[in-house]
Amino acid sequence: MAIDPIPTACTIAGSDSSAGAGIQADLKVFSAYGVYGLTVITATTAQNTRRVAGSWIQSGDSVAAQITTLCEEFTIGAWKTGMLGNPEVIDAVIDSLPDGASLILDPVIVSTSGHRLLSADALTLLIDGLIPLATVVTPNIPEAEMITGITPILTPEDVREAAAVIRSLGADAVIIKGGHGTDTEATDILLDSEGEVALSSPRYPYEVHGSGCSFASAIAAEIALGADLRSAFPDAKRFIDGAIRHAIRFDSGGAVPDPFWEMRRIEID
Numbered sequence: 379m380a381i382d383p384i385p386t387a388c389t390i391a392g393s394d395s396s397a398g399a400g401i402q403a404d405l406k407v408f409s410a411y412g413v414y415g416l417t418v419i420t421a422t423t424a425q426n427t428r429r430v431a432g433s434w435i436q437s438g439d440s441v442a443a444q445i446t447t448l449c450e451e452f453t454i455g456a457w458k459t460g461m462l463g464n465p466e467v468i469d470a471v472i473d474s475l476p477d478g479a480s481l482i483l484d485p486v487i488v489s490t491s492g493h494r495l496l497s498a499d500a501l502t503l504l505i506d507g508l509i510p511l512a513t514v515v516t517p518n519i520p521e522a523e524m525i526t527g528i529t530p531i532l533t534p535e536d537v538r539e540a541a542a543v544i545r546s547l548g549a550d551a552v553i554i555k556g557g558h559g560t561d562t563e564a565t566d567i568l569l570d571s572e573g574e575v576a577l578s579s580p581r582y583p584y585e586v587h588g589s590g591c592s593f594a595s596a597i598a599a600e601i602a603l604g605a606d607l608r609s610a611f612p613d614a615k616r617f618i619d620g621a622i623r624h625a626i627r628f629d630s631g632g633a634v635p636d637p638f639w640e641m642r643r644i645e646i647d
């Protein structure tokens with residue numbers, strides 16, 4: 379199928395040196411979809427699949443210049459935010475994003491390995507300034523707890539209550555990802571103006587570094603291709619389930635999603 383012009387999506391996120399999460403995950407997912415991926419780098423991190431050793435955040439000016447320079451040339455079908463780091467970067471994003479942007483806001487706060495990727499004062503600004511601009515916010519359960527103050531989120535009713543609170547902060551829609559729960563299935567819940575959709579997929583017996591980033595990027599790619607959120611959600615869920623089922627697993631025990639598993643020319647399962 380020929381699509382002209384090529385759809386574009388832009389990720390505003392941190393670099394992950396292990397290439398499982400962050401900018402690298404997002405670009406892989408965009409490319410697997412056939413969407414041209416643009417990048418705004420907010421930070422570099424020194425990390426592997428097990429730990430974050432350090433992070434260095436860009437200035438607000440750098441982030442603003444990257445966004446405005448891209449907007450000079452490209453019509454960007456979807457924006458996705460990941461690690462933003464501090465209030466200066468969030469302010470730059472709020473000030474530079476074009477009006478009417480479709481924004482998939484993945485509220486990266488703490489890495490799965492436990493390293494803080496967003497300062498506490500930045501969380502307040504993310505809630506007050508960025509969530510109201512979001513087409514969809516995609517927290518996992520720990521992030522939903524930190525955004526809403528509802529702790530612990532344990533039952534499906536708790537998840538629904540947290541999703542309603544996040545929508546009331548001004549987002550069009552919320553998807554709370556169940557991947558950090560303990561059931562045998564990972565159930566994600568979408569809440570939008572029309573109500574709720576719950577989707578479950580198997581939980582695999584290994585931790586996959588970067589699956590949250592990859593899922594949010596799959597939603598962004600779907601939106602860039604013209605899907606609405608109600609159809610993007612099940613398609614992105616299927617996509618990430620395949621990338622996790624066929625995750626690249628290292629000798630260390632670490633694993634990262636493989637959005638390209640169907641294209642592999644070598645057998646690694």
Ligand SMILES: Cc1ncc(COP(=O)(O)O)c(N)n1
Nearest residue numbers: 392399400461489490587588
């Ligand atoms: C640069 C960057 N962005 C996002 C994450 C979150 O991913 P995870 O929750 O899998 O650690 C990360 N670890 N690093």
